[in-house]
Amino acid sequence: MTVTFDNSYSRLPDRFFVRMQPAAVAEPGLIAVNAPLSHRLGLDPDLLAQPDWVAIFAGNAVPDGAAPLAQAYAGHQFGGWVPQLGDGRALLLGEVVAPDGRRFDIQLKGSGPTAFSRRGDGRAWIGPVLREYIVSEAMAALGVPTTRALAAVTTGEVVWRETALPGAVLARVASSHIRVGTFQYFAARGDSEALRLLADHVIARHYPDAETPLDLLDRVVAAQARLIARWMSLGFIHGVMNTDNMAISGETIDYGPCAFMDAYHPEKVFSSIDQFGRYAFNNQPQIALWNLAQFASCLLPLMGEEGPAIEAATASINRLPEIYGDEWLRLFRAKIGLATEEPGDRALIEALLSRMAEGRADFTRTFRGLAEGTAAAEFAAPDAFEGWATDWQARLAREADPKATLATANPAYIPRNHRVEEAIRAAVAGDFDPFHRLNAVLAHPFERCPEAEGYDAAPGEGEVVTRTFCGT
Numbered sequence: 525m526t527v528t529f530d531n532s533y534s535r536l537p538d539r540f541f542v543r544m545q546p547a548a549v550a551e552p553g554l555i556a557v558n559a560p561l562s563h564r565l566g567l568d569p570d571l572l573a574q575p576d577w578v579a580i581f582a583g584n585a586v587p588d589g590a591a592p593l594a595q596a597y598a599g600h601q602f603g604g605w606v607p608q609l610g611d612g613r614a615l616l617l618g619e620v621v622a623p624d625g626r627r628f629d630i631q632l633k634g635s636g637p638t639a640f641s642r643r644g645d646g647r648a649w650i651g652p653v654l655r656e657y658i659v660s661e662a663m664a665a666l667g668v669p670t671t672r673a674l675a676a677v678t679t680g681e682v683v684w685r686e687t688a689l690p691g692a693v694l695a696r697v698a699s700s701h702i703r704v705g706t707f708q709y710f711a712a713r714g715d716s717e718a719l720r721l722l723a724d725h726v727i728a729r730h731y732p733d734a735e736t737p738l739d740l741l742d743r744v745v746a747a748q749a750r751l752i753a754r755w756m757s758l759g760f761i762h763g764v765m766n767t768d769n770m771a772i773s774g775e776t777i778d779y780g781p782c783a784f785m786d787a788y789h790p791e792k793v794f795s796s797i798d799q800f801g802r803y804a805f806n807n808q809p810q811i812a813l814w815n816l817a818q819f820a821s822c823l824l825p826l827m828g829e830e831g832p833a834i835e836a837a838t839a840s841i842n843r844l845p846e847i848y849g850d851e852w853l854r855l856f857r858a859k860i861g862l863a864t865e866e867p868g869d870r871a872l873i874e875a876l877l878s879r880m881a882e883g884r885a886d887f888t889r890t891f892r893g894l895a896e897g898t899a900a901a902e903f904a905a906p907d908a909f910e911g912w913a914t915d916w917q918a919r920l921a922r923e924a925d926p927k928a929t930l931a932t933a934n935p936a937y938i939p940r941n942h943r944v945e946e947a948i949r950a951a952v953a954g955d956f957d958p959f960h961r962l963n964a965v966l967a968h969p970f971e972r973c974p975e976a977e978g979y980d981a982a983p984g985e986g987e988v989v990t991r992t993f994c995g996t
């Protein structure tokens with residue numbers, strides 16, 4: 525199959541990237557091709573599953589028209605500045621234009637060392653590859669803007685992570701891989717010309733109605749505010765919201781030690797590398813603001829006279845809390861069955877959340893249980909729910925069709941940690957069935973179906989996952 529590439533990023537100046545070929549692996553083996561996503565891109569999934577494309581996904585061949593490159597970027601990691609990061613274990617193969625005219629990057633993650641690998645091996649083991657595949661596809665099915673997984677392959681090679689583990693490569697699709705850290709890379713070098721080119725590229729690609737860098741900032745602030753509200757409405761914790769892991773497109777990117785919460789707690793942290801809880805669940809909106817302040821400061825050199833530029837940029841990022849707050853309220857209203865707006869709604873939602881935190885109620889099951897009449901059972905002390913439910917019922921009496929609102933707002937199935945871990949464990953032992961079954965369930969998160977029995981359950985006592993590990 526010929527895939528037509530049109531590589532706009534590779535037409536930017538040389539200092540934006542390093543051209544590289546992927547490093548070949550011993551024995552490419554197909555794990556999965558994502559059929560719906562293939563169709564979305566105008567590609568034939570059966571052909572992507574053929575040996576010549578499995579070889580491409582593993583990095584053993586480069587398709588005609590691709591222009592593989594490692595992108596340069598910088599970033600703040602856990603608040604600390606790192607002037608050069610870049611694709612250390614990934615290569616952008618190129619861009620394809622889907623039948624609807626939208627442009628997508630195809631990137632290989634785990635494809636071997638690059639100019640940016642520092643001391644890393646450029647590789648990935650099967651765990652992070654499957655985790656990203658499962659969680660990013662679940663996010664897409666839940667309607668959250670996200671990068672996607674087009675395919676996953678094994679390498680037939682071993683990757684060393686304290687112990688020997690099977691290697692794998694993920695073929696990732698994104699509307700672009702441009703990050704806050706990409707802007708930071710050039711801003712830190714005082715390279716205003718590159719900043720201008722990058723801003724123009726991003727505007728053309730993602731925000732064509734933006735006319736100025738300030739417009740661009742406004743758009744990115746709004747996109748991120750809405751994105752984080754979506755995460756919060758699903759109990760999702762990104763885990764590593766470094767500026768290099770925040771996409772300018774407003775898509776969720778870089779699923780490392782991410783997780784969906786089981787029992788609700790606003791201060792929940794999963795990532796094993798997040799010692800101080802910087803990226804705890806409830807901190808995410810604040811961190812987005814902090815990251816966007818970094819983005820804003822990168823754009824300042826493009827915004828004219830310094831004083832007014834700082835003022836305008838500050839006003840732009842200060843709109844984040846309001847946009848976020850409005851979106852959060854809209855989403856949570858629907859989650860408790862409200863299609864109309866009343867002034868007391870926010871307090872009603874917050875009262876439920878605080879009871880959930882006290883009662884260690886499962887986040888997803890409680891909200892789903894509102895429609896199914898099973899929410900009380902999620903609380904250590906069901907009375908805590910019943911007290912709230914009296915106020916809730918009084919409010920619902922003024923709604924026309926709360927059942928319909930609830931049904932579309934609250935998924936039954938999310939990628940629960942213990943299921944993700946189960947799929948990874950089985951895959952390491954050579955059995956990919958749990959991985960495929962889990963993906964099949966998560967493709968339809970709102971529809972209960974018999975094949976998905978048990979997948980809505982919270983982890984049993986021995987199954988609770990308390991820490992997730994970095995994506996390497």
Ligand code: AMP
Nearest residue numbers: 609610611612613641644645646647996
């Ligand atoms: P991340 O965990 O995705 O935020 O990665 C942070 C930085 O470390 C990026 O520049 C990655 O490319 C780089 N990196 C992570 N894992 C590896 C690896 N195994 N080999 C080389 N570079 C890596």
Ligand code: MG
Nearest residue numbers: 768769777778
């Ligand atoms: Mg990253």
